[in-house]
Amino acid sequence: MLFPRSSSYPGIGYDVTEGFRAALDHYGRDIKVVTESVGIGGIGNEVYKAAESLLMNHGVDLLVAFIDHFAAEKIEPLCTAANKLLLVIEPGGVIPTSWAAAPLRFHITLDAAFGSRIAGHMAGLEGMKKTVFATSFYDGGYLNCSAYIDGYTAWGGAVCHNFVTPFRFEDFKIEPLLNAVDEHRPDSILAQFSYDTGKLFLDEYGKSEISGQLQFYASPFLLEESFLQTVPFAITGIRGAVPWSVQLQNETNLAFLAAMEEQGRQGNCFSALSWDAAQFAVKAIEALSACKNNGLKAAALLNNIEIESTRGVLRHDTATNYFYGPLYEAEVVADENGRCKLDIKEEISFLEEQWKEHTSKPMTHTHSRWTNTYLCTT
Numbered sequence: 001m002l003f004p005r006s007s008s009y010p011g012i013g014y015d016v017t018e019g020f021r022a023a024l025d026h027y028g029r030d031i032k033v034v035t036e037s038v039g040i041g042g043i044g045n046e047v048y049k050a051a052e053s054l055l056m057n058h059g060v061d062l063l064v065a066f067i068d069h070f071a072a073e074k075i076e077p078l079c080t081a082a083n084k085l086l087l088v089i090e091p092g093g094v095i096p097t098s099w100a101a102a103p104l105r106f107h108i109t110l111d112a113a114f115g116s117r118i119a120g121h122m123a124g125l126e127g128m129k130k131t132v133f134a135t136s137f138y139d140g141g142y143l144n145c146s147a148y149i150d151g152y153t154a155w156g157g158a159v160c161h162n163f164v165t166p167f168r169f170e171d172f173k174i175e176p177l178l179n180a181v182d183e184h185r186p187d188s189i190l191a192q193f194s195y196d197t198g199k200l201f202l203d204e205y206g207k208s209e210i211s212g213q214l215q216f217y218a219s220p221f222l223l224e225e226s227f228l229q230t231v232p233f234a235i236t237g238i239r240g241a242v243p244w245s246v247q248l249q250n251e252t253n254l255a256f257l258a259a260m261e262e263q264g265r266q267g268n269c270f271s272a273l274s275w276d277a278a279q280f281a282v283k284a285i286e287a288l289s290a291c292k293n294n295g296l297k298a299a300a301l302l303n304n305i306e307i308e309s310t311r312g313v314l315r316h317d318t319a320t321n322y323f324y325g326p327l328y329e330a331e332v333v334a335d336e337n338g339r340c341k342l343d344i345k346e347e348i349s350f351l352e353e354q355w356k357e358h359t360s361k362p363m364t365h366t367h368s369r370w371t372n373t374y375l376c377t378t
Contacts, residue, residue, distance in 0.1 A: 002038045002050050002065040004376040008195045012270055012376070013037065016066050016089070019271030022259045023278030031285060034058045038067060040376060051075045055082045061293060062087065062284050064277055068373040069094040072105060079104050083295040085284050089277045091221070093374030095143040099359045101321035104295050106302070108277055108314065108323045110269055111243045112374055113144035114358050115220035117151035118241040118327055120190060121354055123217045124155025128188040132180060132214070134163040136197035139219075141370040143363060145192050148219065150361065151354070152190060160184040165197055174204040181210050189214045191238075194221035194375060199231055206234030221375065223330055225342055226268045233334035241327040244269045244311045247344045248328075253310040276309040280323075283307075312347070317359070324355050 001020060003013040017035055024031050036050035047067055054060045055078060063079060064087045065072065072088045079086045085104055092109030123131065131152065135145055149159060161180035165172050180186075193201055198221075205211055211234070218240035221227070225246060246257060246267060256275045260267035283305055284298065291297035307314040312326040327348045335341040348354075 001033055001035045002047065002054070002063070002067060003035060004038055004066050004373060005040050006376045007040075008375055009270070012066075015265075015268060015270040016274045018263065018265065019256075019260070019267075019274035020064070020278045020281075022263065022271075023256070023275040024282070026255060026259050027279070027282060029282050029285075031281065034060060038065075040372065047071050048075055048078065051078055055079070055084055060084070061288050062281055064089060064281060066090055066373070066376075069096045069107070070371075071373065072107075076102055076105055079295075085288070085295050085299060087277060087280055087284070089273055091374045093142040093144045095147060095361075095363045097363050099320045099322075099362050101319060104299055106280065106299075106316075106321045106323070108273065108280065108307075110220065110273055111324075111327060112142075112220050113147040114324070114355065115241045115243060115327055116144045116148035116192060117358050118348055118351075118354060119217045119219060119239075120148045120151025121154070121350070122239070122241070122329075123188055123190060123215070124152050124157050126215070128152070128155075128215055128217075129157050130160050130184065130186045131157060131188040131190050132161045132163055132177065132184070132186050133159045133190050133192070134165075134177065134201065135192040136165045136194075136201070137167040138197060138370075139192050139194055140164050141368075142374050143369055144219065144374070146363070147358065148190055148192055154357075159190075160186050165201060169196075169200060172200055172204070174208055177205075178208055178210060181214070187215060188217060190217050191222055192219040194219075194224070195227055198222050198227065202231055202235060206232075211235050212237070218332070223332065223342060224269060226266070228332065228340040228342065231340045233332070233338055233340045235332070238332040240330060241348055242330045242342065242344075243325070243327055244272050245328065245330070245342055245344050247342065248311060250308075250310070250312060252308050256310045272310040276307055276311075276314065279307045279309065317355070320359055322359070324351075327351060 093112040287298035314325040
């Protein structure tokens with residue numbers, strides 16, 4: 001297993017590795033796990049060297065890597081040469097330049113980009129015609145922003161102003177957003193933020209005179225629950241779509257949360273993701289055993305499998321080798337201490353049609369992006 005570091009989520013490496021091990025213990029599987037760090041964000045030669053070490057020095061049967069699609073493409077030739085399976089797990093902030101399935105590579109993500117598309121789709125479906133798109137210097141460098149806007153503009157809506165917070169917190173000012181709202185009179189705001197800048201934005205927006213005036217749609221990681229626990233509730237009506245919540249009552253999620261509690265840890269979306277990855281690993285090891293460790297033959301046996309995940313059933317899309325599963329409509333409400341929490345509503349009903357739309361539109365036009373995995377930054 002390749003795991004990352006992040007200053008935004010300092011415990012992400014432990015969440016990913018311990019969630020994986022806890023799942024193997026829960027399901028009673030004696031599988032040895034060897035880990036390597038890929039540093040901040042999983043970029044450059046660091047990923048390749050770590051993958052090479054696991055494959056050649058440790059002889060692993062399955063490589064599980066918390067890296068994005070672009071980093072995975074760089075180590076794919078190594079996996080192909082070794083005829084080894086690769087499972088990529090990550091937040092999902094990437095839109096690939098090609099969605100075509102690679103024979104040995106599978107993906108399970110937290111749908112940051114797809115969930116943003118769903119939030120944009122919600123805004124369009126609900127009749128929003130003129131919006132402000134708000135993001136940070138950091139979040140704005142990832143392709144989930146493109147998915148968000150595509151989901152919205154497909155309904156004929158228009159972005160009348162882009163508000164981007166500066167790199168340094170001390171340079172943050174809400175006034176340009178207030179001026180834009182006064183000038184353009186939008187009906188909604190689409191917000192793409194995570195953690196630190198998200199907290200700053202919510203605080204300043206909540207204190208402003210436009211709070212409550214616009215329909216407010218949020219990206220998945222602006223609705224991440226461990227983050228929301230730190231934010232005082234000040235804005236009503238923040239809505240969006242999330243892939244996972246501590247509130248989900250399915251059997252797998254309850255088992256996962258109990259296992260984390262036994263370890264003295266609070267389950268979160270990252271450890272839930274790795275718990276689900278462990279279920280894939282169990283199926284992959286079984287397939288490899290049946291095929292005498294022939295990765296290509298094992299991959300064929302894994303086609304169309306389903307995973308009873310912490311968020312519901314994850315289905316294998318054979319065209320992309322991505323697993324996709326439920327997303328849930330969520331709204332931010334106040335908890336008993338006056339801080340933010342999620343109110344989980346219904347499962348998104350138009351998910352499959354939007355997944356097909358999402359994966360039919362690779363990034364073919366000119367674009368730029370940060371080179372590290374989303375949420376893994378210093």
